[in-house]
Every structure is written in structure tokens, then in C-alpha cells.
Amino acid sequence: MEKKARILMVDDEQGIRDLFKFLLEPLGYQVFTAIDGLEGVEMVKKESFDIVFLDVHMPRMRGPEALKVIKQLRPNQPVVIFSSSSDPKHIFEEEAKKLGAYTCIYKPVEIDEILKIIEEITGRESE
Amino acid sequence: MGKDLYNSVISKIAVIAPMFAKALVDMGLEKYGLTPYTVTPSQMKRIIDEEVFPKLKNFIKEAGALETIGGGKIVFNNKGEVVSIDNAVKKLIGLQPEMVFNITSNDKLQIKAPLNSVLNENKEVVIYEVSIKEPNVILNIAGGPVKDGDNKITGAMFFLQDMTLRKSLETEIDNVYEKLERxxxxxKTAQNVAMQSEKMAAIGQLAGGVAHEINNPIAVILGFSQVLTKRLLESDANCMPLRSIEREALRCKKLVNDLLTFSRTSKSSMEPIDLNVAIDGALSLVETKAKMRNIGLIRNFDDKLPNITANSNQIQQVIINLCNNAIDAILESASDGQITITTKCHDGFIEISVSDTGSGIPEEVRKHLFEPFFTTKEVGKGTGLGLSLVYEIVQKHKGTIEVESKLPVGPDLSFKGSSGSLPGDPDLSFKGGSGSLPGTKFVVKLPLE
Incomplete structure (x- = not known):
């Protein structure tokens, strides 16, 4: 079996972390989780991942700070910001992109959208 | 208001007693410890009745002008002929000497009938008020029979009292009352408006925070239900409930989105938008309210509607206000009804119409429809700003708004309030009753640039 991507999911909500594992592990992905920005950054330091999903509002280190640090550690690391406030004006998305995020998705997000993004990013990498 | 009441009362009294008017009123105020600024209309009335008028008579007596105030009497014999008239009365009603004995024939005093009932119909007392044109006086007239020792009617006596000053003071006070009340x-309304907008701002913030918090739980519910739905076979019994969960979670998602959009402080950003999307967003906020009351919401959207430069939040506000009014109208007519929202493109305009099957707009309300603060609801239930806000927003978009309304009984009445004309100045044009159902339809027309 072809080795599928390693995905890091950083979110302080238990439900969100469980959801990602439940969705992606049966599809062959390796899912790792962190409970906040600080832990997430530590994990990125130690290991490499194909995609990092980053929540915004977390204790100890918020999404945007974590993004900066991650980009310093690994400039090419694809990071998807996973925000919980819908932003029809896409202001947040533009800022996140400036900071180096691949894209921004908004909770509650439909499963298909998550899968699509993963395929896009991993599809690119396998070229 | 300041000293307005005080000043106007004094100026009226000064007509009769220029030297004493201010003194009389001031004495009255002092007695009750009031000042020209603090006296209320009811207090002023009391002072006039109890302090001013009685003293006025005395002052005038001493100034020799008793005849101008108070009154006098007319004595009739039992044939209804004038026996005597006080000078005061003559002066009061502007009677020429030669007319004295014709007083009943020209009936300036409307005294003929009362006199008759006293002399011939055994009426013991008659009291009435009469208003005369030349001179301009209002009189209080009281009359009764004159009887001899054997209780036989020998004549009648009528007293005339000049009420003119008193009446005009009363009217003055009524006016002040009205002004005060208004x-x-x-x-109160301004206060309500301020409170409302403060509340709205607070609610906006709250909604923003809550929406934010709700998005996480909804994400989990939606996510798990979708994953499971994907993995189960159609034939699995759990498929249906899971689909249900997914559907309702999606519904929550939409509601929260619409709430958030609505709660954002709307800067005046006019940008090209799809009206159908904006209106649909607003309707999802109205839907719950409508469903709870068994009111159907029907959408008739033109799917080829071109984009138009507009402020999405404001358009949503228009829809919400019109729909809320529609709901109230239907509830008034005590039936299940429906609201139909239509969009269409026509002649370079986009037409949005909101129509209901409610009780219609009554005649007396129509000319006030778009007036700020005008409401037919009881105090506290409506600010009277809904439609005036709608009107303003439509104006800002250089559009027009038209109304058609039919009462359960009566002709169709349609009228327009178009931008450029004053809100209180709708053109009223009548359409013949067509037997259609009662209800109201608002049509907003926005020009495409």
C-alpha cells in the first residue's frame, strides 16, 4: 500500500481532533494531534508533516503565532488555517495567506471540503 | 416650554385687565409656591379658577368695568316678551337699543326654544352654551320660570355669563397639554430608539461571540454525521437518522452564518451583489418566526437576476422589516396566511415584492405609513421606525417603493411613496375592487446602473 500523508491536526477542541482521526485514519492517513499552538510547534520541530491543520483560538499559543513559528522552522510546510468564525469578507483569509498559510477554511466545514484540500496539497507534493 | 404657559395666560387676561393681569397670576402662583417655569397646566387651571377669576371680578369692579366680565339677566313675561335686559347683557351681545325687544325673533342667543320650554313645557331649569359671531363671545345661559305666590308661571328669567375668556384659557391649556403629551x-420614542440601537449593538456583539462558539460544536456534529453517512450503505437503517443529523447541522451552519452577517456593524459598503442570495439570507432569519405561527413563506426568485450595486445588510434589513410587518398583519387577521417574496428583472429595474394575505392597511393609516415614529401597535410593541427605515434605505439605493393594499371590505387602494417625494405625501390612486384576497403588497424597485 502506498504510504499516505502524515497530517498534524492542531485544535484545542477534543471533538475536532477525534473527528479528523475518525475521518482520515480509515482512509490510510497518519493523523497526529496537538492540543494547542505550543504543542503543535514542538511537534513540527521534531518531525515533518505533509499538512498541518491549525485552529485559530487556542490557549498558550494561538494559530497566527504558531503559523509564524512553523514557517520559520519549515518554510515550505503547507499549513491550513481552520477558523471558527465565518468571514464573508475574507479579510482573515488574506492576512493568513500573507503569513504563509496555504488557505483558510471555516468551521463548520463539510467533510468533502477537507478531503479535497488534502488531495490538492498531497497531489501537488507527489509531482 | 419655559414660561410659555405663564406668558400666554397673562396676555389673555391682559386683554381685559392690562394693569392687573400679571399681578393676579403671580399672586396665584405664590400661594401654591409655584413659579412661572414650574407650573403645570392643571395647576394653572386651578389657579385661574380659584384665584384669578374671583379676584379679577373685584379688580374690575373697582376699575368700573364690571360689565365686560360676568354677565347679566334678561327677564321675560309669560308671553315670551322681553320685560328688561341688564346693560351688561346689552353690551355683551352687542345689542342695538331698537333690537332689545326683538331678541327672540332674530334668536341670536338661540333662546327661543329654551324660553318656550320654561314657559310652556314646565321645564324648571335650562342651561346651555351658545357661541355668537358678532361680537365674538361664548355665553353660558341659564334660565328658569318666575312664579307667583300660587305657583303660577308669570315669566322667565335668563342669566347670561361671558365664558369667552375662560374658554380661550381652557383652549390654551388644552393646547399646552397636547404639546406636552406629544x-x-x-x-419616549427617541429613548426607545436609543435603547434599541444600543441593544442591537450589544446583541450584535453577543451574536458574534456566540456564533463563534457555536461553530465548533456544529463542526463536530456535522463532521461525524457526514463521515458516517458516507460509510453506511443506503440500506442501513442508521442512514436516515444520520442524514437527518447532517441536514440539521447544515441548517445550523447557515443560520449562524446569516446571524453573523446580520450582526456585523454595517458600514455603508455598496458593492455588486446577488440580491437573491442577500434576500435568502434575510429570510432564513424570518423563517423560524413564520413557521412558529403557521405562516408560509414562498420564494419566487428570478434565477436570471443580474447583480446590482447595493448594500447587502441594508437590503436584508428591508426584507426583515417588511416580513415582520407582514407576519403581524396576518396574525391580526387571525388566520394562517402566507408571505410571498418575489424578485424579477424588468425594464432596467430589479423589483422585489413582499406580499401578505393579512388584514390590509386601513385608510387612516395610509398617509402616515412611512412616517418615522408612526405605529399602530401598542406602546412598547413597535417603534414606528420599521417602514421609515425601509423608505430611507430604498432612497439611498435611488429606488422607489410602492404599496397596494386591500382590506377585507372595500376597494383596492394603491399608492406610491417614491424617492423625491416626501414620505407623508403619497399619491393615492384607486383601483377597482377586483375580488382578490385582502392583503398588502410592497414593491421595491431598484434601478440597475
Missing amino acids: TNNEL
Whole structure:
């Protein structure tokens, strides 16, 4: 079996972390989780991942700070910001992109959208 | 208001007693410890009745002008002929000497009938008020029979009292009352408006925070239900409930989105938008309310509607206000009804119409429809700003708004309030009753640039 991507999911909500594992592990992905920005950054330091999903509002280190640090550690690391406030004006998305995020998705997000993004990013990498 | 009441009362009294008017009123105020600024209309009335008028008579007596105030009497014999008239009365009603004995024939005093009932119909007392044109006086007239020792009617006596000053003071006080009440109401409404917008701002913030918090739980519910739905076979019994969960979670998602959009402080950003999307967003906020009351919401959207430069939040506000009014109208008519929202493109305009099957707009309300603060609802239930806001927003978009309304009984009445004309100045044009159902339809027309 072809080795599928390693995905890091950083979110302080238990439900969100469980959801990602439940969705992606049966599809062959390796899912790792962190409970906040600080832990997430530590994990990125130690290991490499194909995609990092980053929540915004977390204790100890918020999404945007974590993004900066991650980009310093690994400039090419694809990071998807996973925000919980819908932003029809896409202001947040533009800022996140400036900071180096691949894209921004908004909770509650439909499963298909998550899968699509993963395929896009991993599809690119396998070229 | 300041000293307005005080000043106007004094100026009226000064007509009769220029030297004493201010002194009389001031004495009255002092007795009750009031000042020209603090006296209320009811207090002023009391002072006039109890302090001013009695003293006025005395002052005038001493100034020799008793005849101008108070009154006098007319004596009739039992044939209804004038026996005597006080000079005061003559002066009061502007009677020429030669007319004295014709007083009943020209009946300036409307005294003929009362006199008759006293002399011939055994009426013991008659009291009435009469208003005369030349001179301009209002009289209080009281009359009764004159009887001899054997209780036989020998004549009648009528007393005339000049009420003119008193009446005009009363009218003055009534006017002040009215003004006060109106100002009070306006103040209350302004207060309500301020409170409302403060509340709205607070709610906006709250909604923003809550929406944010709700998005996480909804994400989990939606996510798990979708994953499971994907993995189960159609034939699995759990498929249906899971689909249900997914559907309702999606519904929550939409509601929260719409709430958030609505709660954002709307800067005046006019940008090209799809009206159908904006209106649909607003309707999802109205839907719950409508469903709870068994009111159907029907959408008739033109799917080829071109984009138009507009402020999405404001358009949503228009829809919400019109729909809320529609709901109230239907509830008034005590039936299940429906609201139909239509969009269409026509002649370079986009037409949005909101129509209901409610009780219609009554005649007396129509000319006030778009007036700010005008409401037919009881105090506290409506600010009277809904439609005036709608009107303003439509104006800002350089559009027009038209209304058609039919009462359960009566002709169709349609009228327009178009931008450029004053809100209180709708053109009223009548359409013949067509037997259609009662209800109201608002049509907003926005020009495409």
C-alpha cells in the first residue's frame, strides 16, 4: 500500500481532533494531534508533516503565532488555517495567506471540503 | 416650554385687565409656591379658577368695568316678551337699543326654544352654551320660570355669563397639554430608539461571540454525521437518522452564518451583489418566526437576476422589516396566511415584492405609513421606525417603493411613496375592487446602473 500523508491536526477542541482521526485514519492517513499552538510547534520541530491543520483560538499559543513559528522552522510546510468564525469578507483569509498559510477554511466545514484540500496539497507534493 | 404657559395666560387676561393681569397670576402662583417655569397646566387651571377669576371680578369692579366680565339677566313675561335686559347683557351681545325687544325673533342667543320650554313645557331649569359671531363671545345661559305666590308661571328669567375668556384659557391649556403629551411621546420614542440601537449593538456583539462558539460544536456534529453517512450503505437503517443529523447541522451552519452577517456593524459598503442570495439570507432569519405561527413563506426568485450595486445588510434589513410587518398583519387577521417574496428583472429595474394575505392597511393609516415614529401597535410593541427605515434605505439605493393594499371590505387602494417625494405625501390612486384576497403588497424597485 502506498504510504499516505502524515497530517498534524492542531485544535484545542477534543471533538475536532477525534473527528479528523475518525475521518482520515480509515482512509490510510497518519493523523497526529496537538492540543494547542505550543504543542503543535514542538511537534513540527521534531518531525515533518505533509499538512498541518491549525485552529485559530487556542490557549498558550494561538494559530497566527504558531503559523509564524512553523514557517520559520519549515518554510515550505503547507499549513491550513481552520477558523471558527465565518468571514464573508475574507479579510482573515488574506492576512493568513500573507503569513504563509496555504488557505483558510471555516468551521463548520463539510467533510468533502477537507478531503479535497488534502488531495490538492498531497497531489501537488507527489509531482 | 419655559414660561410659555405663564406668558400666554397673562396676555389673555391682559386683554381685559392690562394693569392687573400679571399681578393676579403671580399672586396665584405664590400661594401654591409655584413659579412661572414650574407650573403645570392643571395647576394653572386651578389657579385661574380659584384665584384669578374671583379676584379679577373685584379688580374690575373697582376699575368700573364690571360689565365686560360676568354677565347679566334678561327677564321675560309669560308671553315670551322681553320685560328688561341688564346693560351688561346689552353690551355683551352687542345689542342695538331698537333690537332689545326683538331678541327672540332674530334668536341670536338661540333662546327661543329654551324660553318656550320654561314657559310652556314646565321645564324648571335650562342651561346651555351658545357661541355668537358678532361680537365674538361664548355665553353660558341659564334660565328658569318666575312664579307667583300660587305657583303660577308669570315669566322667565335668563342669566347670561361671558365664558369667552375662560374658554380661550381652557383652549390654551388644552393646547399646552397636547404639546406636552406629544413632546413626551417623542422623547419616549427617541429613548426607545436609543435603547434599541444600543441593544442591537450589544446583541450584535453577543451574536458574534456566540456564533463563534457555536461553530465548533456544529463542526463536530456535522463532521461525524457526514463521515458516517458516507460509510453506511443506503440500506442501513442508521442512514436516515444520520442524514437527518447532517441536514440539521447544515441548517445550523447557515443560520449562524446569516446571524453573523446580520450582526456585523454595517458600514455603508455598496458593492455588486446577488440580491437573491442577500434576500435568502434575510429570510432564513424570518423563517423560524413564520413557521412558529403557521405562516408560509414562498420564494419566487428570478434565477436570471443580474447583480446590482447595493448594500447587502441594508437590503436584508428591508426584507426583515417588511416580513415582520407582514407576519403581524396576518396574525391580526387571525388566520394562517402566507408571505410571498418575489424578485424579477424588468425594464432596467430589479423589483422585489413582499406580499401578505393579512388584514390590509386601513385608510387612516395610509398617509402616515412611512412616517418615522408612526405605529399602530401598542406602546412598547413597535417603534414606528420599521417602514421609515425601509423608505430611507430604498432612497439611498435611488429606488422607489410602492404599496397596494386591500382590506377585507372595500376597494383596492394603491399608492406610491417614491424617492423625491416626501414620505407623508403619497399619491393615492384607486383601483377597482377586483375580488382578490385582502392583503398588502410592497414593491421595491431598484434601478440597475
